[in-house]
Amino acid sequence: MADDFDLLETNSNEKIEKVDVNWGKAIDQMKSKLAQEDDPESRQKILNATLDNVVDMAEKDRSTLLDAIKDLTDYQDEVGIMFEGFSALNAAEQKVIDDAIKRLERAKVELEDANAKPDTFWNNLWGRKSKIKNAEDELKAAQKEREASDNKAKALFQQRIESADVQTLLNELSFKSQAAIKRLKDRELEIKEVEESLKTAIVEASKNHTKALEKKKEVETKLEEQYALLKQARQALEEVADKQSTEYSDALAKVTTLEQKVEELEGLKNAYTTLAASKDSFVHKHNLTIKVLTSLRSNLQTHRAKLKSDTDERLKYYDGYVVALKARTDQEFAAILEHLGVKTDEHIGETLAAMHTASAKARQEMMDNIPVHEKVMQGVYGSYAEALKEIRTKDNEIQKNFADRYGIDMKEIFDEYYSADPNAPSGGGEPAGEPKPKANDDDLLS
Numbered sequence: 001m002a003d004d005f006d007l008l009e010t011n012s013n014e015k016i017e018k019v020d021v022n023w024g025k026a027i028d029q030m031k032s033k034l035a036q037e038d039d040p041e042s043r044q045k046i047l048n049a050t051l052d053n054v055v056d057m058a059e060k061d062r063s064t065l066l067d068a069i070k071d072l073t074d075y076q077d078e079v080g081i082m083f084e085g086f087s088a089l090n091a092a093e094q095k096v097i098d099d100a101i102k103r104l105e106r107a108k109v110e111l112e113d114a115n116a117k118p119d120t121f122w123n124n125l126w127g128r129k130s131k132i133k134n135a136e137d138e139l140k141a142a143q144k145e146r147e148a149s150d151n152k153a154k155a156l157f158q159q160r161i162e163s164a165d166v167q168t169l170l171n172e173l174s175f176k177s178q179a180a181i182k183r184l185k186d187r188e189l190e191i192k193e194v195e196e197s198l199k200t201a202i203v204e205a206s207k208n209h210t211k212a213l214e215k216k217k218e219v220e221t222k223l224e225e226q227y228a229l230l231k232q233a234r235q236a237l238e239e240v241a242d243k244q245s246t247e248y249s250d251a252l253a254k255v256t257t258l259e260q261k262v263e264e265l266e267g268l269k270n271a272y273t274t275l276a277a278s279k280d281s282f283v284h285k286h287n288l289t290i291k292v293l294t295s296l297r298s299n300l301q302t303h304r305a306k307l308k309s310d311t312d313e314r315l316k317y318y319d320g321y322v323v324a325l326k327a328r329t330d331q332e333f334a335a336i337l338e339h340l341g342v343k344t345d346e347h348i349g350e351t352l353a354a355m356h357t358a359s360a361k362a363r364q365e366m367m368d369n370i371p372v373h374e375k376v377m378q379g380v381y382g383s384y385a386e387a388l389k390e391i392r393t394k395d396n397e398i399q400k401n402f403a404d405r406y407g408i409d410m411k412e413i414f415d416e417y418y419s420a421d422p423n424a425p426s427g428g429g430e431p432a433g434e435p436k437p438k439a440n441d442d443d444l445l446s
Contacts, residue, residue, distance in 0.1 A: 178311060230259060
């Protein structure tokens with residue numbers, strides 16, 4: 001049973017997707033930016049931290065994360081990492097790529113269908129060639145759209161994360177870490193396959209090295225034999241006295257033949273010597289390459305294992321950070337509410353106290369105004385009495401005038417008018433038992 005904790009496990013049966021890497025200056029740029037994050041005042045910031053300071057620090061965290069995500073997105077282009085496999089796309093961004101893929105697949109099928117129709121007179125008459133041309137044009141347009149879809153999705157992605165919160169950026173960074181883990185593992189598998197092929201190459205090179213040495217030895221044996229024969233032939237040639245004889249010509253021809261044979265064997269000897277040296281050299285080269293690749297694979301395993309383990313832990317760490325940010329916001333919200341509550345209490349207390357003070361002052365003012373009201377009323381009553389006095393005097397004059405001129409005693413009329421007024425002058429009322437005059441048809445006031 002496999003150990004679940006085996007972080008270094010690499011399954012060699014998994015399929016490798018090779019990626020063409022175009023190394024540029026991206027790594028140096030990222031290292032440079034990371035180096036700029038050192039802050040000598042960090043201790044002082046911690047010592048003097050307030051909730052407002054934390055807001056600024058959290059915003060700096062967001063800006064740093066945003067820059068990191070942008071750099072990683074640009075970096076993945078430089079090293080040939082497929083965008084859609086290395087970034088957490090939302091539905092709209094993913095749809096741009098999916099639609100382009102569907103259009104391309106549909107265009108390929110339509111072109112195949114158009115080409116599948118037989119090249120006959122009737123098919124051409126019904127537009128076979130034009131359909132093929134349209135299908136080819138659509139395929140080119142679909143391929144162009146597919147090539148541009150990654151950039152469109154990337155632009156939407158960059159636009160979205162520009163205003164993203166810390167939690168979204170942390171999720172994106174975690175997604176990239178997970179994608180990087182898979183990439184590292186794929187690279188390990190690729191290296192392992194190359195190692196196996198190099199081991200096979202070493203075996204073949206060793207075999208060829210051995211064969212070359214064996215052939216070289218065989219050639220050297222034949223060469224020794226030919227050297228001996230050549231020596232004898234040359235000696236025989238020297239012993240021929242008549243240089244113009246057929247015997248001399250035959251001896252010379254034999255020497256020439258042996259010299260050619262020796263030359264050929266010397267060439268073979270040099271060829272096998274060179275081949276043996278070359279195979280021996282490649283044995284060492286392949287062996288060195290295997291050592292380098294094994295070292296790199298080991299380092300990749302270490303990075304992958306650490307990244308995988310750290311990413312799992314980091315997700316929890318990020319969750320804690322996000323919750324802490326929310327708690328800080330809640331704390332600030334509670335502090336604001338408390339502050340507002342205290343201020344509201346103060347305002348209501350001030351209003352209530354003012355209300356009580358105003359009520360007491362109003363009561364005092366009311367009590368203080370009573371004598372003033374009395375004085376005012378005395379003036380009113382005095383004016384009223386003075387006016388009544390003038391009216392009574394005038395009434396007496398009118399009564400006397402009426403009595404003198406018409407023989408009518410107006411006193412009864414005026415006494416009845418003043419009877420309802422408690423301040424009316426005292427006087428005789430209407431005589432009891434004396435009947436009132438009856439109205440008749442000649443009464444002009446009826």
